[in-house]
């Protein structure tokens with residue numbers, strides 16, 4: 001079985017993981033320093049199998065690395081190519097795989113390709129980006145809007161034409177209808193595969209190809225004041241998810257397969273799981289994995305989680321498998337999203353138990369294993385371009401430095417200032433303190449992940465949901481070798497779970513440390529916000 005089917009991935013927001021040169025910003029050598037924490041081969045470490053690093057390429061950082069100015073180098077803020085080679089070697093020695101963030105839809109406006117492209121209408125690289133004349137009234141060529149608010153077009157004074165940008169004006173979109181662009185990005189992919197990376201997380205992959213005629217999207221009332229309603233209020237018929245994007249992805253898959261077991265996980269940011277499923281092609285010829293971000297938008301509700309899981313299971317083609325994500329660098333942390341005075345901590349455990357026992361590839365976000373929360377960032381320290389424009393939905397709060405210890409700088413840095421503030425609770429909420437406590441959330445994550453590695457049913461078993469009492473989500477994971485029942489109680493009431501035809505078993509893992517042991521023959525009780533793994 002391919003390694004990425006059973007792997008637990010861990011997203012590292014590189015700027016915030018570990019600083020080693022005292023500039024208040026994380027770096028590659030910081031990641032090397034923390035590899036043993038991530039997986040030293042023993043259950044005393046977290047045990048993750050693969051790291052996804054947010055963009056490390058040189059960038060003017062208008063969108064914190066998602067605006068690349070050189071695809072074949074490392075930004076000096078983070079280190080160098082030599083440092084990167086050291087990271088790959090050190091990770092591989094521990095059986096940890098590394099995947100990079102590939103940002104193919106757009107470059108930085110400072111990338112030499114765009115610098116050439118904007119120089120004149122006749123430049124050989126003009127057509128590497130999407131340029132159009134203004135409308136007769138001087139306005140933008142069509143009604144498309146940027147994901148970050150405002151029109152998706154900016155007029156460039158040098159030639160008087162507009163260029164397309166799905167995000168910031170500093171992130172011009174490449175033109176994948178030009179074969180030279182397709183080839184250039186394939187060379188980038190080979191460059192990193194040759195350096196030993198195990199794969200890529202591909203940024204907004206569904207956006208790479210646009211309608212050839214750049215037709216207007218159907219236009220209900222846009223809301224200029226709210227980025228989500230503004231962008232989400234439009235029907236995105238022509239500015240993303242075009243059939244030709246699948247040709248590009250198929251050719252990338254051929255490259256991956258040529259290198260052996262390398263992978264890609266695509267950020268297919270579409271709300272309809274049936275559209276996302278298409279990015280797996282026939283299950284073998286397009287994306288190995290696509291992000292399923294539904295848990296990031298889900299309320300705390302057992303039926304809602306089950307509906308999302310059943311929906312994904314029903315839509316994927318044979319051979320494809322789901323992914324699950326609770327938190328990322330683009331959305332509030334789930335410890336905060338699902339918080340509640342009485343049950344907040346219990347919910348974080350229950351969510352982890354679900355994430356790590358479903359059929360699919362889980363992606364953790366750094367800090368979730370200690371229950372890090374969103375941090376309030378004062379207006380004068382806001383960095384995220386989205387946060388500057390729309391304070392209510394800024395992404396800085398979930399990107400703050402990892403809380404390693406109670407030391408000055410939270411063990412993240414020796415600097416006096418960090419690029420984003422450190423969470424005010426770091427003295428009591430940090431890795432060092434969690435590592436000492438066998439009942440901590442970190443200890444629970446470790447147990448779950450190491451348990452998962454040894455479990456045939458969790459590794460490759462089928463998923464079968466069972467009906468249960470209100471507020472519960474109950475499912476079986478079954479393989480030839482092993483049968484497990486996972487029972488999750490999302491509500492604050494005690495619930496009895498009938499075992500039905502199943503013979504009684506043993507609670508192997510519970511969110512309540514006192515609950516391990518044999519079950520009574522016919523049923524068992526779940527405490528409020530409790531979850532268990534039962535082996536039969």
Ligand code: GLC
Pocket residue numbers: 063066103167203204267329330
């Ligand atoms: C993706 C990234 C996000 C970035 C955007 C533009 O959604 O996850 O952080 O701002 O693409 O590249």
